[in-house]
Amino acid sequence: MQVISSECVILRNRDFREGDRLVTFLARDKGRISGIARGSRKTTARSVSAFEPCTRGTVFYVEKQGVELVTIRKCDPLPPYLLLTGDYDKIVVGGYFAELTELAGISADDAPVLYRLLCDGLQALYDASGPLAVGLARLRFELGYLACLGLQPDLGRCGVCGRELFHAHGATPQLAQRGEHGFDVARGVLRCPACHVPGDRALPLVAGSMAFLGAWLSAAKASPVRPTHLALEQIEAAISQHLVHHLERLPRSLHLLPKPGHSAGSNP
Secondary structure (H helix, E strand, C coil), rough: CCCEEEEEEEEEEEEEECCEEEEEEEEEEEEEEEEEECCCCCCCCCCCCCCCCCCCEEEECCCCCCCCEEEEEEEEECCCCCCCCCCCHHHHHHHHHHHHHCCCCCCCCHHHHHHHHHHHHHHHHHHHCCCCHHHHHHHHHHHHHHHHHCCEEEEECCCCCEECCCCCCCCCCCCCCCCCCCCCCCEEEECCCCCCCCCEEEECCCCCHHHHHHHHHHHCCCCCCCCHHHHHHHHHHHHHHHHHHCCCCCCHHHHCCCCCCHHHHCCC
16 A cells, blocks of 8 residues: 655544544644554554644655545654644644644635635744734634635725725825724624624624734735734734634634733733
């Protein structure tokens, strides 16, 4: 039987029979795959830690005709290994990334884009210094994830009247209209103050949150913009609810996440 090798990120594992694991991984060139890693739970196994979620590596496996699960021979981790070990907030956010990736129903042709998004998201978590940076890494991943699914909201114009929400002003865009904006979760569109009716199935976004959003989007490849806790909370609530609405299910890991801009230990 031919042994296939693919660069991958481990998404999930669970115990399977005695000494084995059922492992789900995202292969860069083939998409989501599940298989049995025989003997991987034994403490003497060389790959005992190689199948931990969010680990990036090269997996070697065998496919059998008519059998859904592949047989995993081994996984050789690629550096940096176990990026998020030792930081609870980063571990749970990384687990959230992995769960969303597993839920994405994409073809093998689209797998490389999602794979790069996941790798970049995990690297951003590893590099994040402090709760705000972790929150921004989460927001950037969610927006990229929505783009992969063809659901990324238009954050530059009102979804009702079509009016531009920002105008150029030096290096930083400025709000075209002051006042409370809204985000329609079901439609995935922003509403300008003239079109936003408080309480009308739209989450409120105060002017400060909108100002941060415009500055952050324009500076995505330049110097980072630090949000206030309120701005990050409001925008994160809007984007994550939009995501859940279209997934039509609540990710299991969502309730474990730290409040945006805070560490898990400071959550009320």
